[in-house]
Amino acid sequence: MPVHVVTTPDPVEVVAEMMAAAAKLGGRICTTGGRAAALVYRRLANAVVDLAAVELWLSDERCVPLADERSNGGLVQRALIERLPVERRPRLRAVAVGEGAQQAAAVYERELAIASGSAQRPPLFELVVLSLGRDGHIASLFPDRPEAREAARWAVAVERPGLEPLVPRVSLTLPVLLAGKRILLLAVGEEKRAALEHALSAAAAGSEEAREPGAALLSRCLRSAPELSLVTDLAGVGQPGQGGSER
Known part of the structure; x- marks a missing residue:
C-alpha cells in the first residue's frame, strides 16, 4: 500500500500532467466526475497531447442523458473531448443508462x-483518476452502503445515492478501481480534511477501518491500492513515512 501524498496549491495542474503522461502510453484511463475533475479535463485539453490511442472509461455515471449537465460522461465530453481536434480525441466508453441503473x-x-x-x-x-467527495464517497460508492463493499461484481447499480444529485447511478466497484497500474485520488477543499486525516491515520496504523464513518471507504482504498497518489491542496495532510511531498 504505497501512498504518495502530493500537497500543492494547484492540484488540477498536477493531475492534468499525470493524465498527459499516462495518455502517452495509450491504453485505458478511468475518469471521474466533479468540479475539480472538470478543471483537470479543461487543463488537459489545452495541453499538446495526443489522446487518440486512449480509451476513456467512467468510474461512475448518473442515470441521466449524456447531454444533461449531471452526466459524468457528458462532463468528459464537453470539458475534454469536444475541445480537442478530431484527430487527437480519445474514445469514450459511455455508460448506456437508458434502461435504468440495474441494466x-x-x-x-x-x-x-x-x-x-x-x-x-x-x-x-x-491510470485511474478518482475524486474524494465531501462525505468520503469515491466514484458512486458511498460510505456505509452495501455497494462500497461489493467484491464480486465489477459494476453495480446505486439506486439511492447518499448525496445529490439524488438520481440512480452506476459505479465501478473497488476491485476494478483499485486494479489500475496507478491510481490518483484528487482531494480539493477544506471539507475533505477530516476524512483524509482519519483515513491516513487508520491506514498507517494497519487498522481495518477508520473510526470516522466518512473515512472508512477511503481507508480501505488506501490499504488495498497497489500504488496510490493522493493529490491535495490541504497543507499538512499526510503522515510520516507515507511519502508526502509538496509542489
Whole structure:
C-alpha cells in the first residue's frame, strides 16, 4: 500500500500532467466526475497531447442523458473531448443508462469483461483518476452502503445515492478501481480534511477501518491500492513515512 501524498496549491495542474503522461502510453484511463475533475479535463485539453490511442472509461455515471449537465460522461465530453481536434480525441466508453441503473450496470460489466478478454479479471487501467467527495464517497460508492463493499461484481447499480444529485447511478466497484497500474485520488477543499486525516491515520496504523464513518471507504482504498497518489491542496495532510511531498 504505497501512498504518495502530493500537497500543492494547484492540484488540477498536477493531475492534468499525470493524465498527459499516462495518455502517452495509450491504453485505458478511468475518469471521474466533479468540479475539480472538470478543471483537470479543461487543463488537459489545452495541453499538446495526443489522446487518440486512449480509451476513456467512467468510474461512475448518473442515470441521466449524456447531454444533461449531471452526466459524468457528458462532463468528459464537453470539458475534454469536444475541445480537442478530431484527430487527437480519445474514445469514450459511455455508460448506456437508458434502461435504468440495474441494466446499465450489467451491460457495463459485460463491456469490461470484453475489454479484459476474461470474466475472471477486470481490465487493467493505465491510470485511474478518482475524486474524494465531501462525505468520503469515491466514484458512486458511498460510505456505509452495501455497494462500497461489493467484491464480486465489477459494476453495480446505486439506486439511492447518499448525496445529490439524488438520481440512480452506476459505479465501478473497488476491485476494478483499485486494479489500475496507478491510481490518483484528487482531494480539493477544506471539507475533505477530516476524512483524509482519519483515513491516513487508520491506514498507517494497519487498522481495518477508520473510526470516522466518512473515512472508512477511503481507508480501505488506501490499504488495498497497489500504488496510490493522493493529490491535495490541504497543507499538512499526510503522515510520516507515507511519502508526502509538496509542489
